[in-house]
Amino acid sequence: MLKLGIIGTNWITQQFVEASEETKSFQLTEVYSRTEGKAKVFADKFQADDVTLTTDLETFFSSEKFSVVYIASPNSLHFSQAKLAIEHGKNVIVEKPSTSNIHEFATLQELAKAKGCFLLEAARHIYEPIFKKIQSYLEENKDQLSGATLSYMKYSSRYDDHLDGKEPNVFTTKFSGGALYDLGVYTIYDAVVLFGIPEKVDYQAEILSSGVDGSGSLTLKYPNFDVNIIVGKTKNSFMPSEIYFGKKTLLLDSGGDINRLSESDEDKHPSEIPTTKSDNPMDSEAIEFARIINENDQDKYAQLSRYARIVNRVLEHARASAGIVFEADKDE
Known part of the structure; x- marks a missing residue:
């Protein structure tokens, strides 16, 4: 090991x-x-x-x-x-x-x-079997792909501290916090891995008194469709995420911590898609990272590096569109 x-x-x-x-x-x-x-x-x-x-x-x-x-x-x-x-x-x-x-x-x-x-x-989450199932579904139906709505909103246990006038790390520009740079990263990874590089990024954010975003709506524009993302740490949402294929829709119970998949069309109720998920959601990631390092898998490493580079660029473009400035930006 x-x-x-x-x-x-x-x-x-x-x-x-x-x-x-x-x-x-x-x-x-x-x-x-x-x-x-x-x-x-x-x-x-x-x-x-x-x-x-x-x-x-x-x-x-x-x-x-x-x-x-x-x-x-x-x-x-x-x-x-x-x-x-x-x-x-x-x-x-x-x-x-x-x-x-x-x-x-x-x-x-x-x-x-x-x-x-x-x-x-x-x-x-992109290493989990359930995400691999989404990728397979997308490959089988890519000609019908017509957009997506991804949602990941959870009320943060630290938000009450913020409301009380304290400065928890996750809600300060000093520590590069906010909803986008926490839960939003999951949904942007979803979009980048599944759909590629967006042509345009726009983020409409609810800005807190500390200067970071508490929640917001992000639009990623692709050549033939949009991906709409809803993120937040100041409220709870139980809305599923959806990927659209014309009359058919793939439903995810979350845009981040994905546990269930189902398929629906205009004529029937959603039918569940069988999949597996480990009790520890980091199992698949740990296995893959160890394999890449042990085998010196440069091809897979290059792919993951590209994903990470695109995600971090999308994050910065989204933040800039919302006028969010981190203290770290001043060191550039």
């Missing part, structure tokens, strides 16, 4: 490490946190006595105990941490979005190429 170091001790990091253990893809060997107490609490969850705990990034990346780092810190920290990792010869798996803007992303890609390292953006 590949030796793994992690940055970030939140639930998503725990989920990735659990997936790594379940699939025997990566072995946790080192944990970085700003405080040793948090690092120890995280390591203890996995009863791993041989895991090294580190509170200094330079020491962490100088370690020879791991060759791959998984980064799940606040968005604005991804660039500097990934850059330092690559400079130390580490392969990087970074949570989406991997950077705050396309300039940072291009810098990391060029550095990774120069250093011979992998830079992988963790968009876990």
Whole structure:
């Protein structure tokens, strides 16, 4: 198994490490946190006595105990941490979005190429069997494709803190937060992987007092159809997502965490499409990332790098159309 170091001790990091253990893809060997107490609490969850705990990034990346780092810190920290990792010869798996803007992303890609390292953006849902089923359905019906509506809205547990005058990371420009750069990334990955590069991007956002978007409507224009995206962290939506094929419609229960697929036409109720889904949605991603690194699969890596580059460019164009400026932009 590949030796793994992690940055970030939140639930998503725990989920990735659990997936790594379940699939025997990566072995946790080192944990970085700003405080040793948090690092120890995280390591203890996995009863791993041989895991090294580190509170200094330079020491962490100088370690020879791991060759791959998984980064799940606040968005604005991804660039500097990934850059330092690559400079130390580490392969990087970074949570989406991997950077705050396309300039940072291009810098990391060029550095990774120069250093011979992998830079992988963790968009876990595109590796799941259920997403592969969507791709197969699309391939079989591509001549009838006529658009899509993708929705992913969940009331954030941190929104109440924002309303109380606090500054949670996910709702500040300092940490490159907002709905688009959180839940919206899932739906943009859906569009890019399934439909390709949009010709035009327009984002109508509900801007919060902190300067980030709480929710919004995004339109991606393609040559023959539009993809309409609804994202939000200030309200809940239970609306399914849909991909249109003339009279026929493919229904997804979500634009992000996809659990069910069904098909409908004008004459009948939706019929469910059988599919499978792991209890841990990161299992497929962990398996694929480990395979790419172990096999040095440059063809697949090039494809995923292209997806990530397009997604990060769409994110920036959408943000610009809504007038959202991150503090990270000032460093360009």
